[in-house]
Every structure is written in structure tokens, then in C-alpha cells.
Amino acid sequence: MTGPDDLRDPDALIRRAKRGNPEFDQHFLVDDRVLDRLPSYLPESADRSHVLEIGGGTGALTDRLLAAAPDDGEVTVVERDPDLVAFLRQEFADAVDAGELTVVAGDALEVELPEFSASVSNLPYGASSEIAFDLLPRKRPLVLMFQQEFAERMVAEPGEDDYGRLSVSAQHYADVEIVEHVPADAFDPRPRVDSAVVRCTPRAPEYEVADEAFFLRFVKALFTQRRKTMRNAVRNTAHISGLADPDAVVDAAEESLMSRRAGTVSPAEFAELAALARQVDPGVERGG
Numbered sequence: 001m002t003g004p005d006d007l008r009d010p011d012a013l014i015r016r017a018k019r020g021n022p023e024f025d026q027h028f029l030v031d032d033r034v035l036d037r038l039p040s041y042l043p044e045s046a047d048r049s050h051v052l053e054i055g056g057g058t059g060a061l062t063d064r065l066l067a068a069a070p071d072d073g074e075v076t077v078v079e080r081d082p083d084l085v086a087f088l089r090q091e092f093a094d095a096v097d098a099g100e101l102t103v104v105a106g107d108a109l110e111v112e113l114p115e116f117s118a119s120v121s122n123l124p125y126g127a128s129s130e131i132a133f134d135l136l137p138r139k140r141p142l143v144l145m146f147q148q149e150f151a152e153r154m155v156a157e158p159g160e161d162d163y164g165r166l167s168v169s170a171q172h173y174a175d176v177e178i179v180e181h182v183p184a185d186a187f188d189p190r191p192r193v194d195s196a197v198v199r200c201t202p203r204a205p206e207y208e209v210a211d212e213a214f215f216l217r218f219v220k221a222l223f224t225q226r227r228k229t230m231r232n233a234v235r236n237t238a239h240i241s242g243l244a245d246p247d248a249v250v251d252a253a254e255e256s257l258m259s260r261r262a263g264t265v266s267p268a269e270f271a272e273l274a275a276l277a278r279q280v281d282p283g284v285e286r287g288g
């Protein structure tokens with residue numbers, strides 16, 4: 001493994017790789033301090049034996065993940081750009097030969113991901129939501145860089161402007177917190193927006209959900225009508241939630257809940273309503 005003093009210079013990696021195409025979501029982190037901190041944001045108890053990195057780029061973060069890996073630890077990096085895949089395999093040939101690093105070529109949403117123990121990734125912005133919601137259900141500690149606005153929606157609480165479907169869905173799987181705000185000039189080429197690093201520590205939610213797919217679909221549906229009362233939102237979105245008899249759900253639910261708007265409803269309250277819906281609406285579409 002590489003020692004901390006031998007870490008690669010991110011600018012030199014970009015020069016050697018001759019890449020950096022914003023159209024391919026290639027904004028490489030060039031701030032050494034941020035790069036050095038990223039692996040340390042994993043929860044202390046995290047198993048670091050197999051760290052997954054989505055979107056390896058020119059390998060600046062890969063280098064830090066290899067340096068932070070325990071003896072016998074391994075890193076897998078997934079990269080879609082074939083030129084960068086070739087570059088990573090050449091640049092990190094020693095680690096690849098030693099079995100410490102595997103470079104997987106392909107789209108992270110299409111390739112089969114390995115059984116990783118944790119992930120630290122500076123995600124491609126264009127696919128960050130899909131990738132995050134592919135990783136979250138796997139219940140592993142995650143440290144992920146997102147566009148700041150997206151990160152703020154993930155961590156928002158009921159009653160806050162940013163609270164929505166994204167907050168409920170992410171917090172269903174994990175405790176999520178922003179651990180660092182990262183300005184656009186930490187990247188090359190510079191993106192148009194600032195970023196933030198989110199730590200996701202998996203845990204069971206504090207409520208019971210019998211049909212996870214229905215719960216998530218119901219929440220998605222209700223937030224499409226976030227300016228309406230819950231009563232109207234339940235009635236107007238049956239085509240999305242899969243309710244067969246939305247009126248039965250409205251009639252059975254607490255009047256006080258039906259008068260509120262989705263943005264004030266807690267995840268536990270959504271879960272309770274979803275359970276009630278399955279009880280009073282036998283025709284509800286199950287699963288996903």
C-alpha cells in the first residue's frame with residue numbers, strides 16, 4: 001500500500017490522463033485537503049476491508065483509499081470512460097497486480113457491483129441520485145459527494161423547505177448528514193455549482209414498513225402534490241401510489257393528518273399511513 005507521503009498529486013494525474021470532460025461528468029477533485037479527508041469520514045466502526053469507489057476518474061481519490069486500506073484490504077473502482085479505465089490500470093499497475101485494486105470498466109448502474117464493505121465516492125452528478133439509491137439499500141456505510149442542493153434535500157427534516165421525497169427515502173435507509181461543504185474551485189474543470197459530502201450510516205428506521213416498495217411509492221406520490229393537503233394529495237395521486245380506493249384511505253386516516261401538507265409529515269407518520277392504506281384498501285398495488 002502507498003504511504004501517506006507518497007500520495008499522487010491530483011493535478012499531475014489529470015495532466016497524465018489528459019482527461020477532464022464536463023460532458024462526461026468529469027470534474028476531478030484537485031484540493032488535496034478535501035481528498036485526504038474523504039476516507040476519514042467513514043464512521044469509525046466501518047469495515048474498511050473492501051471499499052468501493054464509483055467514478056474513479058484519474059485516481060486521486062483511489063490513491064487515498066488505497067493508502068487508507070487495512071493490510072489485506074482491497075479497493076474496487078468502477079469507471080465508465082474506457083480511456084480512464086486504461087489510465088487507472090496503468091497508473092495503479094502495482095496495486096492491481098498485488099490484488100489490492102480492481103478496476104471495473106462500465107456504467108455503475110449496469111455492471112454487477114462487488115460485495116463491498118463501504119463506499120467513498122465523488123459521484124458523477126448526472127447519475128448521482130440513481131447511484132445513491134442503488135447503494136443505500138445495500139446497507140453499507142457511504143461517504144458520497146453530491147451537488148450541494150441535492151445533499152441538502154437528502155438531510156432535510158420535516159417542516160424545512162428542502163424536506164421531500166428524497167429526504168424520506170434516504171433517511172429510510174440510513175442516518176444522513178452533511179460532513180463537509182466543498183466549493184466549486186476544489187474541482188478541475190470547475191463545475192457550475194458547489195458540492196457537499198454526505199455520510200450515510202446504515203440503520204433500521206424507527207418505524208415498521210411491511211411493503212417497502214409501496215411505502216416509497218406512496219411517499220413519492222404524495223410529494224408530487226406537496227402544496228395540496230394530504231387529503232387531496234392522497235386522492236389525486238392514486239395513479240402513482242397504486243391505491244385502488246383513495247377515498248377509503250382518506251376516510252380512515254386522522255382528520256388532523258389529512259389537513260396537513262406532505263412537507264410537515266414525518267417518515268414515521270408516512271409509514272403509519274402506508275400501513276393503514278394497505279389495511280383499508282385491499283386493492284392497493286403491492287410491491288414495486
Ligand SMILES: C[S@@+](CC[C@H](N)C(=O)[O-])C[C@H]1O[C@@H](n2cnc3c(N)ncnc32)[C@H](O)[C@@H]1O
Binds near residue numbers: 028081107108125
Ligand atoms: C466527479 S468525477 C470524480 C472522479 C474522481 N473520483 C475524483 O474524485 O476526482 C466522476 C467520474 O465518474 C465517471 N462516470 C460518469 N458516469 C459514470 C457511471 N454511470 N458509472 C461509472 N462512472 C461514471 C466519470 O467518467 C468521472 O471519471
